[in-house]
Amino acid sequence: MSKSLILETRGLSKVFGGLVAVDSVDLAIETGKITAIIGPNGAGKTTLFNLITGVYPVSQGEVLFKGKLLNKVPPHKRAKLGIARTFQQVHLFGNMTVLENMMTGQHPRSSYGFFEAALRLPKVHREEENITLKAMKYLNLVGLGTHVQQNAQSLPLGQQKLLALARALATEPQLILLDEPGAGLNTLEKRELSDLVRRIREMGVTVILVEHDMPLVMGLAEWVVVLDSGQKISEGTAAQVQKDRKVIAAYLGEEEV
Amino acid sequence: MLTRLKSNWSYLAIAALFVFLILIPFDWFLGQYTTLMIFVGIYTIVTVGLCMLMGYTGQVSLGQAAFFGTGAYISAILSKTYGVNPWLAMFIAAAMTGAFAYIIGYPIFRLKGNYLAMATLGLGLIMWILFVQLRQFTGGPDGMSGIPYLSIGGFVFSTSLKRYFLVWFFCLAVLLISQNIVRSRMGRALRAIHGSEAAAESLGINVTQFKVKILVLSAVYASLAGSLLVYNITVVNPQTFDFLASVKLVVMAVIGGLASIWGAIFGAGATRILSDELLLRFGEWDVIVYGLILVLVMIFMPEGLFVKLKEVFERLRLRFRQKGAEP
Amino acid sequence: MSSAQFVQYLVSGITSGSIYALVGLGFTIIYAVTRIINFAQGEFVMLGGLVSFILIHSAGIPLVPALILSIIITAAVGAIMYLFAIRLAKKASVVSLIIITIGAAIFIRGIVGQELTKEFIRLPSFSGEESISFLGAYIAPQALWIIGIMVVVTIILHLFLTYTMVGKALKACAINPIASSLVGINPKTMALIAFVLASALGAIGGVVLAPLTPISYNAGVMLGLKGFVAAAIGGFKSPVAAVFGGLLLGIVESLAVAANWGPFTSAYKDAIALIVLLLILLFRSGKLAEEERAG
Numbered sequence: 001m002s003k004s005l006i007l008e009t010r011g012l013s014k015v016f017g018g019l020v021a022v023d024s025v026d027l028a029i030e031t032g033k034i035t036a037i038i039g040p041n042g043a044g045k046t047t048l049f050n051l052i053t054g055v056y057p058v059s060q061g062e063v064l065f066k067g068k069l070l071n072k073v074p075p076h077k078r079a080k081l082g083i084a085r086t087f088q089q090v091h092l093f094g095n096m097t098v099l100e101n102m103m104t105g106q107h108p109r110s111s112y113g114f115f116e117a118a119l120r121l122p123k124v125h126r127e128e129e130n131i132t133l134k135a136m137k138y139l140n141l142v143g144l145g146t147h148v149q150q151n152a153q154s155l156p157l158g159q160q161k162l163l164a165l166a167r168a169l170a171t172e173p174q175l176i177l178l179d180e181p182g183a184g185l186n187t188l189e190k191r192e193l194s195d196l197v198r199r200i201r202e203m204g205v206t207v208i209l210v211e212h213d214m215p216l217v218m219g220l221a222e223w224v225v226v227l228d229s230g231q232k233i234s235e236g237t238a239a240q241v242q243k244d245r246k247v248i249a250a251y252l253g254e255e256e257v
Numbered sequence: 258m259l260t261r262l263k264s265n266w267s268y269l270a271i272a273a274l275f276v277f278l279i280l281i282p283f284d285w286f287l288g289q290y291t292t293l294m295i296f297v298g299i300y301t302i303v304t305v306g307l308c309m310l311m312g313y314t315g316q317v318s319l320g321q322a323a324f325f326g327t328g329a330y331i332s333a334i335l336s337k338t339y340g341v342n343p344w345l346a347m348f349i350a351a352a353m354t355g356a357f358a359y360i361i362g363y364p365i366f367r368l369k370g371n372y373l374a375m376a377t378l379g380l381g382l383i384m385w386i387l388f389v390q391l392r393q394f395t396g397g398p399d400g401m402s403g404i405p406y407l408s409i410g411g412f413v414f415s416t417s418l419k420r421y422f423l424v425w426f427f428c429l430a431v432l433l434i435s436q437n438i439v440r441s442r443m444g445r446a447l448r449a450i451h452g453s454e455a456a457a458e459s460l461g462i463n464v465t466q467f468k469v470k471i472l473v474l475s476a477v478y479a480s481l482a483g484s485l486l487v488y489n490i491t492v493v494n495p496q497t498f499d500f501l502a503s504v505k506l507v508v509m510a511v512i513g514g515l516a517s518i519w520g521a522i523f524g525a526g527a528t529r530i531l532s533d534e535l536l537l538r539f540g541e542w543d544v545i546v547y548g549l550i551l552v553l554v555m556i557f558m559p560e561g562l563f564v565k566l567k568e569v570f571e572r573l574r575l576r577f578r579q580k581g582a583e584p
Numbered sequence: 585m586s587s588a589q590f591v592q593y594l595v596s597g598i599t600s601g602s603i604y605a606l607v608g609l610g611f612t613i614i615y616a617v618t619r620i621i622n623f624a625q626g627e628f629v630m631l632g633g634l635v636s637f638i639l640i641h642s643a644g645i646p647l648v649p650a651l652i653l654s655i656i657i658t659a660a661v662g663a664i665m666y667l668f669a670i671r672l673a674k675k676a677s678v679v680s681l682i683i684i685t686i687g688a689a690i691f692i693r694g695i696v697g698q699e700l701t702k703e704f705i706r707l708p709s710f711s712g713e714e715s716i717s718f719l720g721a722y723i724a725p726q727a728l729w730i731i732g733i734m735v736v737v738t739i740i741l742h743l744f745l746t747y748t749m750v751g752k753a754l755k756a757c758a759i760n761p762i763a764s765s766l767v768g769i770n771p772k773t774m775a776l777i778a779f780v781l782a783s784a785l786g787a788i789g790g791v792v793l794a795p796l797t798p799i800s801y802n803a804g805v806m807l808g809l810k811g812f813v814a815a816a817i818g819g820f821k822s823p824v825a826a827v828f829g830g831l832l833l834g835i836v837e838s839l840a841v842a843a844n845w846g847p848f849t850s851a852y853k854d855a856i857a858l859i860v861l862l863l864i865l866l867f868r869s870g871k872l873a874e875e876e877r878a879g
Contacts, residue, residue, distance in 0.1 A: 079461035093452030104445045108461030117441035120435040266721040317682055364866055370678040371621040376865050379858045386855050548691025558675045
């Protein structure tokens with residue numbers, strides 16, 4: 001029985017000047033699974049995300065989303081196709097409220113343009129209502145429903161990250177890329193994050209996360225890919241990867257041969 | 258609850274503004290300022306566009322007078338030299354200016370920060386040189402005169418009273434349209450771009466296209482204002498659109514608040530009144546004061562004078578309300 | 585065009601190019617050390633010329649001391665501008681800083697125009713008015729002074745940046761501000777020095793230019809713009825490249841007018857610099873976009 005692959009990369013490489021950040025990486029992400037990408041610092045994980053979302057143009061290789069070649073598709077179109085992401089540095093819109101951030105998340109799912117907005121046609125009112133409802137839905141999903149009018153940057157870090165995640169969810173994606181969602185969270189928040197990620201998977205969204213927190217990854221991920229110095233050095237279930245000598249060596253630096 | 262109260266306040270403020278504006282031209286009120294207010298209205302239209310461009314997308318334009326000027330000159334040339342209906346000329350000017358902005362938009366927005374500013378400065382200067390040098394069309398450094406008034410049927414907008422209402426009709430329409438845009442998903446997208454371009458793109462916002470669209474919008478506004486200017490004073494000359502003019506427009510936007518729509522009236526008004534007063538008393542000290550204002554406002558209140566005043570007003574109101582709540 | 589005419593235009597181009605080079609050096613130094621584009625750079629040139637004039641005619645100071653004094657005064661203005669307009673702005677955005685330097689520029693221009701004079705002024709030529717004959721062309725001796733001083737200044741600047749402690753500290757700051765602050769170089773002091781240097785360079789330009797071409801309080805706009813183009817050609821990184829850029833611009837301008845090419849009559853001369861500017865920006869914009877993404 002063939003698996004359904006929502007995301008594939010074939011021989012994906014990215015070179016910056018003299019530095020090879022991503023080196024011929026092959027990925028096969030199964031639809032509906034939670035996949036984790038791990039590796040020591042500087043392994044190229046965020047660069048990989050940037051290649052998948054289109055922020056960096058590819059140096060070599062291909063990115064395929066549901067079988068469709070993405071290489072020439074600009075980032076904003078990939079969002080419309082159903083790929084969402086969060087950032088390591090959160091990147092909330094500090095000049096807007098929590099609700100406004102969320103409503104911006106609905107941008108790819110709404111359609112009225114400048115002309116309709118200028119004249120405030122009925123279509124605008126209808127879509128705005130819909131946008132607000134959806135925004136509230138996802139806000140409540142992550143538990144931030146009471147903070148609606150607050151300025152986004154006034155929230156504590158843990159809640160900011162939740163908001164960023166909720167905002168990405170509001171684009172109603174099929175695939176979501178989480179870049180270090182656990183960084184800066186305490187133990188309780190990390191547990192809630194795990195629950196949330198599982199709930200996201202239940203909603204039918206495929207999750208790929210980059211993480212450094214091993215217990216978090218091992219408890220959550222159904223498939224793990226390990227990168228080191230831009231190359232994929234191992235992949236498998238959490239248990240398999242944990243025992244792989246190459247992985248241990250990569251994390252500990254040098255080791256025995 | 259709080260938000261509804263707040264929006265009630267703003268409707269009240271707009272209504273009050275409306276009444277105020279209608280009463281101005283009457284002699285028993287502020288009639289002697291009618292001409293001044295016509296200019297304030299015209300410059301407000303340009304300022305709103307500039308505020309949206311600079312405030313919502315964080316892009317700097319040091320050459321906005323170029324769009325102002327092309328609107329003015331195209332309308333003047335079409336209606337005076339070629340006898341085109343002034344309304345049609347105004348429309349054509351706006352279309353051409355918008356197209357011009359569209360063409361330069363994509364290449365220009367590949368630049369950032371300082372380089373973008375320099376490019377707009379350069380473009381503004383090139384247009385000004387063209388206004389001065391294309392004598393056969395523009396009348397050279399002395400400009401053109403004898404530009405017709407706008408009219409509907411037999412009704413000619415010739416007296417200052419009629420021109421006042423004409424200009425403010427357009428001005429308020431522009432303000433309302435801008436308000437609508439800002440409060441829509443387009444407005445959110447624009448603010449998102451200002452907040453974080455990377456995050457905006459990840460949410461499906463085509464950043465460059467938005468920047469170009471806002472540039473085009475600001476260009477169309479400026480062109481409209483330029484047309485209204487020439488149909489108001491019936492002359493046009495290049496001094497009105499030089500580098501200093503672009504700087505003055507930035508001053509107006511800065512005072513009004515780079516992300517404020519209604520603040521544009523305040524910005525344009527304050528600057529205009531200031532420059533007229535200063536000109537009266539101190540010759541050309543207005544230039545020096547502009548320089549000082551720019552420096553001081555950007556250092557101490559980068560969000561703009563008007564917005565700062567609004568903040569202060571809000572804080573006072575909250576303090577007032579708290580005092581009332583205490584037993 | 586005869587060869588004598590060609591030489592005439594060429595020399596004229598190199599002369600104006602030397603001024604653009606000096607202005608461009610100022611832009612480059614400030615940008616390299618502080619990442620700020622100083623829109624007031626052209627005003628320093630204007631100040632050099634105008635302050636000298638006032639010192640000579642209103643205060644009766646002899647030529648050479650007046651020139652030196654005006655350079656010092658302009659450098660002081662540069663320092664004040666940095667301390668009060670820029671340092672105070674702290675975490676201002678790029679847009680804010682641009683507007684601030686523009687504000688400072690028109691403030692300076694306005695004060696000079698109001699308080700000093702609006703007239704065009706000329707300084708006496710350094711070594712007389714008699715044209716020198718060279719390859720059939722007639723060259724004003726002042727032109728040689730301009731070119732000569734530009735060369736000398738560039739060499740001194742290069743030596744300063746390469747061999748003195750302060751110069752090396754400036755370079756370090758330009759290359760890596762964070763690392764250099766870790767080794768004890770104060771970025772604020774470096775910025776102040778950069779501004780003082782840039783304004784002095786501008787003033788020198790004004791001082792040598794004013795005897796050849798009359799300038800007024802408005803001269804700063806165009807000179808600043810052309811100096812910016814020079815620095816832009818040099819990529820805002822290397823002083824030598826800025827000099828090259830200035831000379832290139834000056835020659836292209838002059839030859840375009842000489843060739844009477846299409847619309848490029850002398851009325852459009854200024855437009856040439858603008859067109860070069862836009863071409864450079866267009867050309868570099870692709871590279872800039874890549875840099876943004878990777879950073």
